[in-house]
Amino acid sequence: xxxxxxxxxxxxxxxxxxxxxxxxxxxxxxxxxxxxxxxxxxxxxxxxxxxxxxxxxxxxxxxxxxxxxxxxxxxxxxxxxxxxxxxxxxxxxxxxxxxxxxxxxxxxxxxxxxxxxxxxxxxxxxxxxxxxxxxxxxxxxxxxxxxxxxxxxxxxxxxxxxxxxxxxxxxxxxxxxxxxxxxxxxxxxxxxxxxxxxxxxxxxxxxxxxxxxxxxxxxxxxxxxxxxxxxxxxxxxxxxxxxxxxxxxxxxxxxxxxxxxxxxxxxxxxxxxxxxxxxxxxxxxxx
Numbered sequence: 001x002x003x004x005x006x007x008x009x010x011x012x013x014x015x016x017x018x019x020x021x022x023x024x025x026x027x028x029x030x031x032x033x034x035x036x037x038x039x040x041x042x043x044x045x046x047x048x049x050x051x052x053x054x055x056x057x058x059x060x061x062x063x064x065x066x067x068x069x070x071x072x073x074x075x076x077x078x079x080x081x082x083x084x085x086x087x088x089x090x091x092x093x094x095x096x097x098x099x100x101x102x103x104x105x106x107x108x109x110x111x112x113x114x115x116x117x118x119x120x121x122x123x124x125x126x127x128x129x130x131x132x133x134x135x136x137x138x139x140x141x142x143x144x145x146x147x148x149x150x151x152x153x154x155x156x157x158x159x160x161x162x163x164x165x166x167x168x169x170x171x172x173x174x175x176x177x178x179x180x181x182x183x184x185x186x187x188x189x190x191x192x193x194x195x196x197x198x199x200x201x202x203x204x205x206x207x208x209x210x211x212x213x214x215x216x217x218x219x220x221x222x223x224x225x226x227x228x229x230x231x232x233x234x235x236x237x238x239x240x241x242x243x244x245x246x247x248x249x250x251x252x253x254x255x256x257x258x259x260x261x262x263x264x265x266x267x268x269x270x271x272x273x274x275x276x277x278x279x280x281x282x283x284x285x286x287x
Contacts, residue, residue: 003149003174003194003201004092004118007132010066012057012090013038014081015073016048024072024137025049031134036064057088068092070126070135075099078122082108082185086115094135095121095185105183112185119185120176125155127176138162138175146171148283149195151188152207153178153214157234161207161279168280170287173201178214188214189221196225203228203286205279206270208261210235215261219268230282231270233258 013025016038025035026049037052037060044055054060057069069090073081078100085093093112100108100122112119120127126136131145142159144166152158155177162175176191178184188206195201204227208215215233222229236258254260266272273279 002129002132003176003191003198005068005127005129005133005135005174007032007034009068009092009133009135010034010036010064011133011135012036012060012064012066012069013051014057014069014071014085015040015077016070017072021072022049024070025051027137028070028134031128031138031140032131033133033135036066039069057084057090061088061090066090068135069094071095071097071121073097075101075122076104079104079108082119083111086112086117089115090117092118092135093120093185094124094126095119096124096126096136097121098123098180100181102183105181109183109185121179121185122183123181124179125158125177127174129174130172136177138177142166143175144169144171146287147173147200147202148286149173149198149201149204150175150207151178151191151195151204152176153180153188153209154207154234155180157207157232161205161232161276164276164280165283168284170280170283173198182212184214187217189217192218192221192225192229196227201227203230203283205229205283206231206265208233208265210258210261211256213255216255216264219264219270222265222268222270225269228286229270230273230279231262231265232273232276232279233261233265236274
């Protein structure tokens with residue numbers, strides 16, 4: 001019951017420095033993540049939490065066999081960090097930073113695709129496969145191993161729904177927050193394809209919001225999905241041309257409203273949920 005991330009992941013913490021980096025590593029380790037080293041330019045040969053520090057991702061991969069990374073580089077360093085991870089042959093990277101310049105995010109996402117690396121983010125809370133591994137800041141106590149996949153554009157909403165599901169005895173296969181910016185390394189429709197081919201995922205929950213066109217691409221994929229999909233779109237009362245929380249949540253046209261997205265997702269076959277309680281009710285049948 002894992003999509004992309006599982007207990008076999010050997011993770012590098014890239015640009016994880018100081019108390020913040022140490023706390024993030026501990027948090028991921030508590031969720032079962034096998035962190036094998038850190039990458040901090042200029043500190044190669046040192047250690048952090050008994051983990052070796054390397055100057056480059058390539059050196060770290062060669063020494064540890066790492067296949068995934070969590071990137072804590074600041075916004076202006078995300079592009080180069082993603083490129084370095086992709087060029088080192090990693091299969092998965094999660095970029096946490098917000099406010100990554102749009103052209104940097106476009107370049108990083110394209111480079112990751114060319115190299116066959118799955119990129120989550122930027123501006124993401126991360127992803128988790130409960131009971132196996134977590135990259136980012138998905139609270140382990142809010143999740144529970146199970147069969148319902150979750151794709152979220154809002155990290156906070158994803159955590160709320162995960163906690164409600166777990167409290168109701170409904171476990172999750174994998175949860176992924178694609179990121180709150182306009183550009184995402186991997187989009188919801190791509191994640192639905194992955195969940196659709198996972199034998200241990202019985203249904204998928206999508207948590208969307210106003211702004212952008214990600215839901216329209218997802219709708220095309222839902223129409224061909226073999227698994228039931230529920231969608232909850234937040235921002236139904238949001239005013240036009242006003243950013244709601246983060247860069248991607250802004251209505252720029254009628255097509256980007258919650259109503260328009262609900263309509264196209266419903267037509268594609270998704271079950272539309274207008275409250276967290278409705279999402280839980282949907283998932284009850286697939287736990």
